[in-house]
Amino acid sequence: MLVADDEPHIGRIIKMKLEQGPFRVTLAYDGREALEVLAREPDIALVLLDLMMPHLSGLDVLAAMRGDDRWRALPCIILTAAGQEQQHTRAIELGANDFLTKPFSPKKLYARAAELVGISADEAAAAGE
Secondary structure (H helix, E strand, C coil): CEEECCCHHHHHHHHHHHCCCCCCCEEECCHHHHHHHHHHCCCCCCEEEECCCCCCCHHHHHHHHHCCCCCCCCCEEEEEECCCHHHHHHHHHHCCCEEEEECCCHHHHHHHHHHHHCCCHHHHHHHCC
């Protein structure tokens, strides 16, 4: 799993929560780095993108993903601060699978991530305790 967020503490919190279960998380701190990680690590099963990042935004990365055969079907969750409804609409148009507003529940994020990669709710609940 790839988590791209320019706020290192948020990336670490997400990584810590998701790695309580079956996920292995790679962190990226801007959109350009996120695309580099995708190109370098072919086994990524899910991408979490912060909307506002340096170099390339989450929407830029999502657009690049959907325009590339390697990543077109890769599930993607967009993370954003409150009050960015216009970007929400654009993210859905670009093919985001979900949209979570910060602050979000790590438990909800874990459950949604598990659902998108095909892990059962029971497995997710057991690991997410």
